Amino acid sequence: MPVDNKKGKTRSSPYKKPKPKPAQDGEQAGPSRPRPTHKIPTVEQRSGDALPGTSKLKGQIRQTKRLLAKDTLEPGLRVQTQRRLTSLEADLANATKRDVEKKNGAKYHMVKFFERQKLLRIIKRLQRKLKEAEEPKSDKKLIKYKEELEDARVMMNYVLNFPNTEKYISLFPPSSSSQHESSTKEPKLTIPPLLRPPPTSQQLEGEYDKSAKRRYEILLEIRELMQQGKLSENPEEEVKREKKEKVSLVSTEDKFTSKNTKGGEKGEDEEEDDFFENDDDEEEE
Known part of the structure; x- marks a missing residue:
């Protein structure tokens, strides 16, 4: 400790912490600073992307x-630990659901894309036939085309809103098209009954298997949601709007990435769109 030679007193070190003041009469002595409190956010406040992996959550649950x-665990700490365990188990369920949705979304992306394009062609053809049937005012054809158009839109919403937590059940199973493999000309695309x-x-009970029953249940749920106004009655317009936004986004990116190139290569989705559009034009002819 340094000593002041003039006065003979020890100088206080600049690194020494000041002593807390003693409590006065009528005041209770407490800690100098508040205790840190950690509040675990609820499951609703946490997004699925912010959750850790399932293996890490399982390790935390084991601990x-x-x-x-x-x-020998204290009662207060036991209550907090039990709450933490409940929160971790809920996080594990959400993380498992997130992984399943991500896996199924990537697995059935192409199947949904092709069925969406088929339904777009069917809806376009039915709209054209509906306009043609309105001119001679044939009631039977009008009713038939309206029912088919309604079913096609229900199936379009089926493709767009199918839950990714389940295995996708196709609307156009390959077994129905395998019967026409021997024929030289491909059969006309029609809406499945x-x-x-x-x-x-x-x-x-007898003819429908488990997947066919589940597909029929989801179709009925989709139709009911459309009648209630919770789903769009014209899903083809939303698909076209999303396609235009995607094309505009790609075109703006190409302006910055390929200024000096004469023409960029098309992606898989654009090539498939061209294939369906050309096929639709041939069908109209």
């Missing part, structure tokens, strides 16, 4: 269960 297994006529209870 929490080991801590709860101790008999999944909603009209409605199947009887005997058909649902």
Whole structure:
């Protein structure tokens, strides 16, 4: 400790912490600073992307269960640990659901894309036929085309809103097209008879398998949501709007990336769009 020679007193070190003041009469002595509190956010406040991986969550759950297994754990800490365990289990369920949705979304992307394009062609053809049938005012054709157009839009919403937590059930199974492999000309694309006529209870129990029953249930749910106004009645317009936004975004990116090139290569989606558009033009002819 340095000593002041003039006065003979020790000088206080600049690094020494000041002593806390003693409590006065009527005041309770407490800690000098508040205790840190950590509040775990609820499951609703946390997004799925911010959650850690399933392996890390499983490790945290194991550690929490080991801590709860101790008999010497204080009651207050036991309550906090139990709450933490409940929160971690909810996070694990959300993380598992997120992984399944991501996996199924990538796995069935192409199947959904092709079925969406087929339904767009069917809707376009039915709209054209509906306009042609309005001129001679044939009621039978009008009713038939309106019903088919309604079913096609229900199926379009089926493709767009199918839950990624489940295995995708195709609307155009390959078994139906395998019968025409021997024919030289490809059969005309028609809407599958999944909603009209409605199947009887005997058909649902005997002829329909598990996947066909589930597909029919989802189609009925989609149609009910459309009638309630919770889903779009014209899903083809949303698909076209998204396609235009995607094309405009790609074109703006190409301006910056390929200024000196004469023409860029098309992506898979653009080539497939051209294929369906050319096929549709041939069908109109």
